[in-house]
Amino acid sequence: MADQRLRSPLGRAIGLGSAKEGVGHWWAQRVSAVALILLGLWFAASLVALAGADRAAVAAWLHHPLPAILAILMLVAVFYHAALGLQVVIEDYVHSEWLKLSSLVAMRLISIALAVAGIFAVLRLAFGG
Amino acid sequence: MAEFRLPANSRIRTGVTHEAPPGAREVRKFRIYRFDPASGENPRLDTFELDAADCGPMVLDALIRIKDSVDSSLTFRRSCREGICGSCAMNIDGVNRLACTTSLHDLGREIRIYPLPHMPVVKDLVADLTQFYAQYASVKPWLQAQSPAPPDSERLQSKEEQERIDRPAACILCACCSTACPSYWWNSDRYLGPAALLAAYRWIIDSRDEATGERLDALEDPFKLYRCHTIMNCTDVCPKDLNPAKAIAEIKKMLVQRQN
Incomplete structure (x- = not known):
């Protein structure tokens, strides 16, 4: 932002006006949080049930459609929710415009890459074994 | 980035101590943030010892007492002294509150008073709003x-x-x-x-x-x-x-x- 010292306080407070955005982000964060409660419980219970199992046993478990689908949903919810949360953290604390923008883009891309990698791993176990 | 440390010209130094008057019965220590932009100096923390027995019951009474009889340059806003004008909001013992409705009885022997946090300071306890x-x-x-x-x-x-x-x-x-x-x-x-x-x-x-x-x-x-x-x-x-x-x-x- 250019030097604003001579701008009126009200002009500064109004700034660039409303982005007419934010409600979608806020709602998605809450919905994904609720999804993660259910999926997280299922995932924790599954991990306990699979404790000590070898690779073949886990692959056999993921051969069933329901565990594979839930695992993929879990990965989507985890990385979606994480990306939404990290976006807020970056917006809160990073104030230089270019650093903020590049961090946001990098964070989004890394989240997507990690989610895709996780989904790929599940699919490989589910279909390949 | 968010700044977690005060800028060099805002760091607080130790200030002067005004001791309690002789014969004081109930000494309370007030550590008060002082800043005068005209002096070009960093802010400092002055200590005022006051006889609470010889002062009204609220923090604002103590501040007025200090201004009246110890250091007239102490600067703060106040008006209604009954919690309806909102002028005397300041950070008292780490909590933002009104000096006029905060009783000295609810605070300890030593009371720290700062202006409202993270605002530009006009002078002493007066924040730029x-x-x-x-x-x-x-x-x-x-x-x-x-x-x-x-x-x-x-x-x-x-x-x-x-x-x-x-x-x-x-x-x-x-x-x-x-x-x-x-x-x-x-x-x-x-x-x-x-x-x-x-x-x-x-x-x-x-x-x-x-x-x-x-x-x-x-x-x-x-x-x-x-x-x-x-x-x-x-x-x-x-x-x-x-x-x-x-x-x-x-x-x-x-x-x-x-x-x-």
Whole structure:
């Protein structure tokens, strides 16, 4: 932002006006949080049930459609929710415009890459074994 | 980035100590933030020892006593001395509150007094609230209606409708809430803060107001509204026992409601 010292306080407070955005982000964060409660419980219970199992046993478990689908949903919810949360953290604390923008883009891309990698791993176990 | 350390010219040094008058019966120590922009010096923390037995019961009484009889250059705002003007908001023992309604009996032997946190300081305990007031003005805190007022009566409200705005309208704009909010500390250039949002809410839920949609439009912004992360320091410190955090949550709910 250019030097604003001579701008009126009200002009500064109004700034660039409303982005007419934010409600979608806020709602998605809450919905994904609720999804993660259910999926997280299922995932924790599954991990306990699979404790000590070898690779073949886990692959056999993921051969069933329901565990594979839930695992993929879990990965989507985890990385979606994480990306939404990290976006807020970056917006809160990073104030230089270019650093903020590049961090946001990098964070989004890394989240997507990690989610895709996780989904790929599940699919490989589910279909390949 | 957010700054976690004070800039070099804001770091506080040890100041002078004014000892209690001889024969004092109940000595209380006041450590008070002093800053004079004209001196070009860093802020300092002065110590004033005061005989509480010879002073009124509130923190404001002590400050006035110090100004009257120890150091007349001590600068602070005050007016009504009964918690309705909001002038004497300051950080007393780490909590934003009104000096006039904070009793010395509720505090320890040693009392630390600073200006409201994370605001530019005009002098001593006087924070610059220009931006805070501008943010309040930016939510258009007045009735906006297209229907003309009835020619022979006021714009009427039911008792329930009045009760909804009764508490939010009791805000005295002391700025205790906004300056207690970490989100406001980091992003006050873009986040409106709890006080302005409480005022916005007061007009959004006013049954006589017809600009509800425009008001919600103006707030629907990642920074103006959604920097609130429900930390709730605002509600915690409000000297009028208002609930800005709940007001903000209600605004967020209304924004969802009008979409679904």
